Amino acid sequence: MKYLIxxxxxxLCATQVNAQRIIIHEDVREREEVSEYGPNxxxxxxxxxGWGFIAGNPAGPGSEIIAGRSNxxxxxxxxxxxxxxxxxxxxxxxxxRNSFHIKQSSEKTFPDRRLYNSQVLILSxxxxxxxxxxxxxxxGNYIGKFTDIGINSNWVYRNRITSINYDKHVEIKETIxxxxxxxxxxxxxxxxxxxxxxxxxxxxxxxxxxxxxxWYDELxxxxxxxxxxIHPL
Amino acid sequence: MKRxxxxxxxxxxxxxxxxxxxSAKSPYPDNDLxxxxxxxxxxxxxxxxxxxxxxxxxxxxxxxxDLYDITDFPVNESYIDKVSLIVDSVSYATRWLNGLFVxxxxxxxxxxxxxxxxxxxxxxxxxxxxxxxxxxxxxxSNTDISEQRWLMKHQTKHLNGHExxxxxxxxxxxxxxxxxxxxxGVNKHNAxxxxxxxxxxxAVWDFHKSLYDVxxxxxxxxxVLSAVGGYFDSxxxxxxTGAEFLLARTEIRFEFYFEEKYWLAAAEWxxxxxxxxxxxxxGYTYHRYFPEQMDGKTSLVSKAARMAARKxxxxxxxxxxEGSKDEWQTICTPADADSILxxxxxxxxxxxxxxxxxxxxTADKRKKxxxxxxxxxxxxxxxxxxxxSGTSFSSPLIAGxxxxxxxxxxxxxxxxxxxxxxxxxxxxxxxxxxxGYGIPNANFFLNQQKIAKEPTFEFVINxxxxxxxxxxxxxxxxxxxxxxxxxxxxxxxxxxxxxxxxVDVYQKKAFSIDLEKLKLNNKIRAHxxxxxxxxxxx
Numbered sequence: 001m002k003y004l005i006x007x008x009x010x011x012l013c014a015t016q017v018n019a020q021r022i023i024i025h026e027d028v029r030e031r032e033e034v035s036e037y038g039p040n041x042x043x044x045x046x047x048x049x050g051w052g053f054i055a056g057n058p059a060g061p062g063s064e065i066i067a068g069r070s071n072x073x074x075x076x077x078x079x080x081x082x083x084x085x086x087x088x089x090x091x092x093x094x095x096x097r098n099s100f101h102i103k104q105s106s107e108k109t110f111p112d113r114r115l116y117n118s119q120v121l122i123l124s125x126x127x128x129x130x131x132x133x134x135x136x137x138x139x140g141n142y143i144g145k146f147t148d149i150g151i152n153s154n155w156v157y158r159n160r161i162t163s164i165n166y167d168k169h170v171e172i173k174e175t176i177x178x179x180x181x182x183x184x185x186x187x188x189x190x191x192x193x194x195x196x197x198x199x200x201x202x203x204x205x206x207x208x209x210x211x212x213x214x215w216y217d218e219l220x221x222x223x224x225x226x227x228x229x230i231h232p233l
Numbered sequence: 234m235k236r237x238x239x240x241x242x243x244x245x246x247x248x249x250x251x252x253x254x255x256s257a258k259s260p261y262p263d264n265d266l267x268x269x270x271x272x273x274x275x276x277x278x279x280x281x282x283x284x285x286x287x288x289x290x291x292x293x294x295x296x297x298x299d300l301y302d303i304t305d306f307p308v309n310e311s312y313i314d315k316v317s318l319i320v321d322s323v324s325y326a327t328r329w330l331n332g333l334f335v336x337x338x339x340x341x342x343x344x345x346x347x348x349x350x351x352x353x354x355x356x357x358x359x360x361x362x363x364x365x366x367x368x369x370x371x372x373x374s375n376t377d378i379s380e381q382r383w384l385m386k387h388q389t390k391h392l393n394g395h396e397x398x399x400x401x402x403x404x405x406x407x408x409x410x411x412x413x414x415x416x417x418g419v420n421k422h423n424a425x426x427x428x429x430x431x432x433x434x435x436a437v438w439d440f441h442k443s444l445y446d447v448x449x450x451x452x453x454x455x456x457v458l459s460a461v462g463g464y465f466d467s468x469x470x471x472x473x474t475g476a477e478f479l480l481a482r483t484e485i486r487f488e489f490y491f492e493e494k495y496w497l498a499a500a501e502w503x504x505x506x507x508x509x510x511x512x513x514x515x516g517y518t519y520h521r522y523f524p525e526q527m528d529g530k531t532s533l534v535s536k537a538a539r540m541a542a543r544k545x546x547x548x549x550x551x552x553x554x555e556g557s558k559d560e561w562q563t564i565c566t567p568a569d570a571d572s573i574l575x576x577x578x579x580x581x582x583x584x585x586x587x588x589x590x591x592x593x594x595t596a597d598k599r600k601k602x603x604x605x606x607x608x609x610x611x612x613x614x615x616x617x618x619x620x621x622s623g624t625s626f627s628s629p630l631i632a633g634x635x636x637x638x639x640x641x642x643x644x645x646x647x648x649x650x651x652x653x654x655x656x657x658x659x660x661x662x663x664x665x666x667x668x669g670y671g672i673p674n675a676n677f678f679l680n681q682q683k684i685a686k687e688p689t690f691e692f693v694i695n696x697x698x699x700x701x702x703x704x705x706x707x708x709x710x711x712x713x714x715x716x717x718x719x720x721x722x723x724x725x726x727x728x729x730x731x732x733x734x735x736v737d738v739y740q741k742k743a744f745s746i747d748l749e750k751l752k753l754n755n756k757i758r759a760h761x762x763x764x765x766x767x768x769x770x771x
Contacts, residue, residue, distance in 0.1 A: 023585065023718075024735035026592065028666060031562060034525055038560060138356065140522040141560065 038141045039231050042082050046232065050074040050201060052225010054100060060217030062109030069101040072223055080133065088133040096125040096154065100219055110216045111179070116163045121219075123209070125154040125186065143231060148192040151206075156184045181214045183207065188223075197229035264321055266491055268533070269345055270332040270352040271312050279306040288408055288507025296545030296646045304329050304540065312350050319344050325498050329540045334494055357491060357533070381620060384581060385465050385611035388630060391581070392606060393675040394472045397637045400679070404462065404473030404636030406643075408435065409510045410503035411629075412496055413457055414484035415450025417615045422455070424463040424470065424613030428478065436506050439482040440495035447482045452615050453625065454480065457514045459613035460629035461636075470611060472633035475640075479503050484515055493517070496567070497537040504544050509639055511546055512632040513538070514625035516553045516565030524561055527569040528596040538570035547639070547647040548573035549632040551624035552602040553591035556667075564591040564601050574635070574651050575601045577669055578608025578627045585718070585735060586667040590624055593666035598729055602669040603651065604658045606630040634673055641678060653678070663760035665722050665733040686764040690719070690743065692757065699751070699768065701744040701759055719743050721759035728756065 036042040054070040076094020083089065100121040102110060111121070131150025135143075160177035190203035205221040281290060281300040293300055308326040313333055317323050320341050324334035334357075337345065342354050389395060397403065419425050419434070428434050437447045447454070458478065461471040481502065483495035492515070503511055517532060529535050538548045552575050553565030568575040568591070578590035587608040593601035606627040611618055635650055645653070655661060657678060660671030693700045701719065721744060722733035736744050738761070746757065751770045758767040 021737035021739060022734055023737055024667065025732070026665075026667065026734075027732050028594070028729075029731055031524075031592075034523075035560075040523075139520065140526075141519040141524075142521070 039143045040082065040135075040139060040141045044080045044082075045077060046080075047077045047230045048075070048094075048199075048227050049230075050199075050225055050227035052201065052223055054098065054220055054222070055224050056220035056222035058217050058220050060109075061105070061107035063217040063219050064103035064105060064108065065220060066101040066103050070099060070220075072096060072098045072225065074127075074227070076127070078229075086135050088135065090131055090133065092127075092129050092131065092152070094127045094129075094152075096123075096127050098123040098125070110219075111161050114163075116165050119161065119163045121159065121161050123156050123182070123186075124158040125156050127152050127154040129153065129188075129190075131190075131192075143194070143196045143229065145196075146192075146194050148194070149190070150192075151187065151189050154186040154188070156182060156186060181211050181216070183209055183211055192227065194227075194229070197231050199227040199229060201225050201227050264336045264338045264341070266324065266357045266494070267335050267337055267342055267345075267354045268327075268330070268332050268357060268494075269316060269335055269354045270330065271309065272350050272352045274303055274306045274309055274331060276311075277306045277309050281305065285505055286507035288509070289504060292507065292509060292545045295644060298543075298545055304331070304543075308333060309350070312348075315348060316345055316351075325494060327497055327501065329497070329501055329537065334491075357494065381611050381618075384607075384609065384620065385468050385470060387581065388460070388607050388610045389469055389472055389633075391579070391584075392472070392630065392634050392673055394469075394634060394637070396675045396679055397472055397634075398469055398474075401475075402637045402640055403469075403475030404633060404640055405475035406477075407473065407509045407636040407639050408477045408479060408507050409461060409473060409512060409632060409636055410479040410481060410499070410506075410508040411454060411458055411461070412481045412483045412499050412503075412511065412513050413451075413454030413515065415452065415482050416447045416454040416458060416480050417449045417452055418455050418613070419458060419480070420448045422613050422616065424459050424465065424618070427464065427474065428462065433477045434480060435477050436502075437480045438499070438502060440498050440502075441482060441485050447480045450482060451484065453484075453514070454482070455614060456610075456612040456619070456621050457512065457625055457629045460610050460626045461512060461633045463613045465611060465613075465618060470613070471629060473636035474633075476633070476636045479506055479508055493533040493537075496534045500537045500541045500546075504541065504546060508546055510632050510635055511538075511541055511548045512550075512629050513548065513567060514551045514623075514628050516551060516568055518553065518555055518561055518565045522566065524563045525596050527563050527566055529566075529569045529571045529599065530597075532566040532569075534567040535570040538567035538573050542570070542572035542647060545647050547635055547650050549628050549635060550575050551628040552577045552593075554578075554589045554623050554625075556586070556590045556592050557588045562592055564593055564595065568601060569595045571599065572648060572651070574603050574631065574654065575669070576624060576628045576631045577602035577605040577667065578622075578624045579605045579668075579672060581607050581609055584672075587622070589622075590627075590667065593669075594730075600664060600669070601666070603655055604631060604669045604671065604673050606634075606672060631673065634675070637675070638678055659763075660720060660760050660765075663720055663722075663758060663765040664730070665720060665735075666730060667733070667735075668720070686762075688766065689762045689764040690759065690766070692759075692766070692768040694768070695748075697749070698745045698747055699757060699770075700742055701761075703738055703741050703743050703761065705741070717762070719759060719761045721757060723751070724756045724758065725752070726754045 051073050074094050074096040078092040080088050080090040102119040104115045129150050129152025131148045133146050133148045136145040159179050159182040160175055162175045165172045187206040188203045192199050192201045203223045208218045210216045320335040320337040322336050326333045345351055439447050459470050462473040462476055463470040481499035483499045484492050541548050550568040552568050555561035578587040580587040595601050608627045609622040610626040612621055638650055654673045655670045657674045658670035664670055690701050690703045693702050717738040719736040719738050722730045725731050755770045756767050
């Protein structure tokens with residue numbers, strides 16, 4: 001295809017320039033230069049998407065979440081700087097959306113004691129992080145097997161609580177955003193184990209979602225999920 | 234709520250995938266695979282007449298190879314026993330490299346290294362290989378019937394292979410080994426009925442499962458065999474329809490294991506069983522290597538291919554399908570090995586290099602590919618026929634072609650065959666890193682007198698440029714675009730090609746190069762309509 005496009009372009013120009021129709025041109029010297037960019041080269045940038053469950057127990061019964069429904073989605077870009085064959089470090093930026101589905105029980109206190117058919121707290125974050133990578137095994141220009149450890153900082157630029165009730169099959173939906181008891185800065189420590197572009201990720205939230213002084217029981221702090229790295233060469 | 238089952242599915246799927254991926258362990262012990270090299274073969278007995286098939290003996294005699302070459306001696310059993318006491322399990326002992334594949338932990342490897350008869354121990358990681366087909370989509374491309382008819386005739390005819398066929402030169406008496414990912418349908422498909430009926434599949438071995446059954450798994454090998462010696466009704470799809478075959482499964486569907494070890498073991502097996510030719514339509518690229526490691530010395534499979542060549546076997550390898558991928562472009566391994574015949578792909582529609590065909594040179598600047606052939610063929614699959622693309626199918630076309638030459642010239646060595654195939658090719662003595670020496674021509678071997686080509690163009694040096702001017706008789710200006718192709722390259726002081734062009738000629742002044750771009754002693758070499766000439770910048 002590359003040749004074909006070149007052929008058409010050059011054909012179009014040919015009559016006006018030097019009347020040559022070059023179908024293929026290869027400069028071998030260009031390929032002799034060893035690139036510094038690639039999955040297992042000095043520098044590399046790739047994108048990723050991740051999805052997983054929020055896990056663990058809340059600090060008290062007032063903020064129980066529905067396990068298996070509370071989840072987090074993440075999409076971002078990652079830079080990797082190779083130090084040695086086995087060690088790298090990098091930085092990453094991402095958008096993350098955390099959904100805490102609140103269990104509707106008699107002990108519930110967050111965000112209030114009223115019971116709904118469903119209720120969810122959604123946090124929209126912009127995140128930046130740093131990580132250290134350990135790679136395993138011989139490999140070529142390929143990410144291969146690795147373990148990452150790192151931390152990230154999240155700016156919660158939006159929060160909202162959506163409560164839904166059904167009254168005779170009519171959905172009554174109430175959304176309130178901009179709660180001031182939600183922290184705008186959240187920090188996580190994470191670990192990732194990956195095989196090339198398929199990655200397992202676990203993270204632990206280092207601080208509370210609720211502002212200090214809030215009387216709510218803190219929400220679960222763990223996350224377990226998978227991530228798909230998109231690795232263009 | 235609807236997302237939950239999907240999420241659980243994704244998690245379970247990924248867990249399963251990771252288990253498969255990491256575990257390469259399922260059929261193997263938990264430890265890594267190492268190749269332990271020994272220092273010597275002291276005290277080992279060897280009788281070549283017991284070990285080798287008579288064809289292997291003949292090949293050695295023809296190539297002046299010592300029947301008692303130390304690399305053919307078995308590995309010292311006492312060394313194997315001593316290493317076995319240290320490691321969890323041993324896998325395969327290689328005579329050629331005088332080594333033993335073992336599964337071992339780091340501490341065990343350390344203990345092995347301390348043995349006085351151990352030279353070194355190399356860790357082999359689990360890796361991924363790619364059958365050299367362009368992609369899965371093209372494997373089942375739907376070309377129309379008339380196009381398929383045209384293709385199945387021309388896939389041998391473009392080599393003038395029909396001239397071999399008409400003279401009943403079909404690789405008879407030649408033994409060809411194919412290393413691939415499986416050969417399903419070969420024992421049932423009409424395309425191979427002649428092979429089964431005449432018992433010309435003389436040996437098979439699945440190196441992954443250690444079984445005498447290769448007629449299953451990936452259809453790639455079936456496609457490849459078809460392009461060496463299959464039929465569509467009475468139309469030959471390859472040129473070695475009279476040859477004998479050794480079929481080895483060395484590749485695995487999920488491809489996370491140790492294909493290079495299997496390749497080496499298969500090469501020794503093919504050697505022992507008297508193979509004259511090995512066709513390898515598989516290649517290894519970025520999963521394990523960098524382009525700058527494609528030097529014919531780095532990969533295990535490349536070392537094995539070179540050793541097979543040293544044993545007089547003609548190794549024919551697919552160049553690879555990375556030509557249009559900017560991050561790789563260069564040939565794969567084992568196509569980078571020295572003394573083997575590496576084959577690039579020609580697009581049947583343009584008769585020029587297919588854009589996916591991997592390009593040379595090797596990392597140490599050797600000329601690869603050697604020649605080219607159609608990269609799209611009609612090939613037998615498990616039950617029907619398809620039209621796959623890739624250098625995988627260029628390689629077997631040339632393997633079949635080489636078998637015919639070996640039948641005609643049983644006294645020629647593998648190196649003779651490579652040289653003569655290159656000489657027969659359409660561009661020879663011109664060369665570029667996409668086409669090699671061009672498309673081999675059967676008529677070269679049938680009509681021994683090569684007619685000297687009369688000049689078709691001349692170089693004209695001006696004050697500021699070098700022009701290539703086509704002679705009047707060959708300018709064919711009125712022919713449609715694409716009919717007249719000029720090939721030219723520029724070399725540096727070491728006669729290494731630095732740049733090359735393919736130009737569609739539609740006027741007398743076919744090409745012009747600014748003198749500013751050239752240096753002293755650079756050469757411009759050009760080829761047009763069978764004639765090659767060069768000029769040196771002075």
